[in-house]
Amino acid sequence: MNPSSFFAGRELIDEEIPVLSDVNLLATRPGLSYPLLCHRCGNTTNFASHPCTRCGTSCPYCRNCIQMGKVSSCTTLYRWLGPHPAHPEGAGTLHWSGTLSDGQQAASENVRRAIHNGQEHTVWAVAGAGKTEVLFRGISEALQQGKRVCIAAPRADVVRELAPRLQSVFPDTPPVALYGGSPDRNTYSPLVISTTHQLLRFYEAFDVMIVDEVDAFPYTFDASLQFAVQKARKKESSLIYLTATPEPAWQEDIQYGKREATLIPARYHRHPLPVPETKWCGNWKKSLVPAAILDWLKDKNKALVFYPHIETMDKALPLFQKIDSRVESVHAQDPLRKEKVEAMRRGEVRILLTTTILERGVTFPGVDVAVVGSEDRIFTESALVQIAGRAGRSADCPTGKVTFFHYGKTNAMVRAVKQIQQMNRLGEERGLLD
Amino acid sequence: MRRRCLLCDGETEIQSWAAFFGVKPPLLCENCSKGLQKLTGPSCEICSRSMKETGICTDCAAWDKSIFHSNHSFYHYNDVMQDLIARFKYRGDYVLADLFAQDIRRAAREMKCDLVCPVPLSVSRLAERRFNQSEALIEPAGLQKTLLLARRESNKQSKKSRAERVTARQTFYPVGDASGKSVLVIDDIYTTGATMRLVSRALEQAGAVSVKSITIARSGS
């Protein structure tokens, strides 16, 4: 195997690299430094140690990134200094005949310019605005200029979904998709789609770093993934953030011009976003299935019902199944998750109970959405905006009902409704709605 | 009082009055500890396998006479335990041994053996793993270990079938003296018992008169 094809732009531990003939082409540094810092993942708090047979000391190791192979005080990190593979013939040629909405057009141009100038830019695009298309021109130009591009996403399913879309528009530059256990692990491409986690194996590799769904768990919570993004991009590089609903601090930065951003307040199909309704439902932890929601469900053909915790959802499931046999529930560890989502899409499931796992990414045409216990702290402003964004996605059924059933209104609920109303107002003002 | 769960890094908590009385927060959060399943109910007197009634299972009855006396396991080798042991042994997360320190200390006290001996690793495997998982279980339990055995290089145990393992060639050999002693061996998993029988034979060569074992999990049906 040509070492540059899997090694270029990466930083790996001993166990990950085969024996190499030319050590002059390698740069090394220790895996840990003191005060304890893991150079692969940036962790400074989660360490343990043991008497080590390799170095003979009581040897500290990083527990934060241990699932990717252990980084101990006696671990060496290796980088490749040799030449990088050349871009393939025709790299970056865009094969796409779609058209951009007016909102997308402006964002596309700003992304292109930020990439060209090596700057930072945020695209704030409401759910259903079509944020991926906004990237095409900028990526195309970067690849044609010989730059290396990475799209980082918070979860493996997002990576798996993005890869074929980019493959079809950049057939001359087949992207590699990186997630835990992906078959592309050792392949080189100038276009990389990776989970933020897998970025930990890169070092100053990318001229263009695009971070998708910045608002999504776990990116916002995990400092080590922020660290990964910074480590994987070159010192001179552009950084593009995509988000459907930035956290309050970012919204403020954008409002006061501290963060350069383009807003796409309207959906591609030019219909307004469904505005959530809030409804008091009493102590739902006791009733599990409040009367208000049974009433709400009466005239719904297809509904997504969010619960804050698996436990309450599991207890509610049999109560729902009493009124309709076509009720299912899903959560993150559900082995049948994919199958149930597919059954919902085919219309075999009428009511799908879910935890926040389905808050983003999925589209069910014609679905109505309810949140039970929307005051729970797991339902942040951005989570609620994402959840509301599940309704009215398709051009054929652009409307949908969204209701937050609560036992006490929260700030997050109020802010979420306000954010959606504001987007509709901006969409109207800018002539992006019919 | 709070600390971090050793598996999911989530918070674990106890009532403040409990902390006042010297109770420490658990090492695992409620959710993670739920996945670990203690072996309870009737089991084989020799190998800890779960059975309908207490007795001796057919596998144990089929083994040749040996100085190996019995094995005691704490947990079922379910998916959660499998992940946990993989993370401990193969990923090398040494600190997870703390989870079993108390169980091991108590069980070892009850077994009343003269010596505690780890299952050795071959030199190359030890270099690869950076610690011996068996020693890692002995140390946090506060037991004194005596190195009685060493191990020759061999192929990977876990890749062999049951039949191959049962007839496995001896790779252990004595390096210490256990004349007239009873020996306690501590390891992570008990599967077919083949390893423990081979260890026992080598310990017999070292002079041991009887061998008992403690293992974290009992795998196999």
Ligand SMILES: [Zn+2]
């Ligand atoms: Zn680390």
Ligand SMILES: [Zn+2]
């Ligand atoms: Zn070491």
